[in-house]
Amino acid sequence: xxxxxxxxxxxxxxxxxxxxxxxxxxxxxxxxxxxxxxxxxxxxxxxxxxxxxxxxxxxxxxxxxxxxxxxxxxxxxxxxxxxxxxxxxxxxxxxxxxxxxxxxxxxxxxxxxxxxxxxxxxxxxxxxxxxxxxxxxxxxxxxxxxxxxxxxxxxxxxxxxxxxxxxxxxxxxxxxxxxxxxxxxxxxxxxxxxxxxxxxxxxxxxxxxxxxxxxxxxxxxxxxx
Numbered sequence: 001x002x003x004x005x006x007x008x009x010x011x012x013x014x015x016x017x018x019x020x021x022x023x024x025x026x027x028x029x030x031x032x033x034x035x036x037x038x039x040x041x042x043x044x045x046x047x048x049x050x051x052x053x054x055x056x057x058x059x060x061x062x063x064x065x066x067x068x069x070x071x072x073x074x075x076x077x078x079x080x081x082x083x084x085x086x087x088x089x090x091x092x093x094x095x096x097x098x099x100x101x102x103x104x105x106x107x108x109x110x111x112x113x114x115x116x117x118x119x120x121x122x123x124x125x126x127x128x129x130x131x132x133x134x135x136x137x138x139x140x141x142x143x144x145x146x147x148x149x150x151x152x153x154x155x156x157x158x159x160x161x162x163x164x165x166x167x168x169x170x171x172x173x174x175x176x177x178x179x180x181x182x183x184x185x186x187x188x189x190x191x192x193x194x195x196x197x198x199x200x201x202x203x204x205x206x207x208x209x210x211x212x213x214x215x216x217x218x219x220x221x222x223x224x225x
Contacts, residue, residue, distance in 0.1 A: 003066040010073045029088045030130030040077040095120045104194035113162045170218045190215040
């Protein structure tokens, strides 16, 4: 029965390794690691019990083939896990460098504001959290990401503030545009550091978000009047 199960695990690995089924809500790398470990545990735990009991040598002729398949499958699963973890670790520096060392905002050709956040950073944070749970040793850069646990909240707040500002400016009637120009410019100046000098790694982000929410709120109140 164990031999049959080893062969079943071998077939599953060969059939699913290109696109393995992932655990619910698991990110891609951690999901593959968990999938490989679950398959490996199916054959490793019974094998350890056989080794401890000494039953493997009881019927040497029958066990040789099973042990050979076991060794091949266990090695393949171990290498599969190591390969994905290594590729992820190699990507950490680039994602952090490109994603976090960037200004909060950029402007397009029309001067419109765009939240400058790389979603790969969010995926990196999820992967680091999941991989740490299953005792994968994280590179130092990934371990330090814990201090950015509020990052997604900052992204959401900034996105809301930008949309609120744009919506408020669009509501200013044409006849009042000149009269409101000074107030609109003041609000835009409050936002401008996010384009020029504030990065996702900056300790200034929470205070900056508070200031632009306050400034946009004041502009919105003026427009309401």
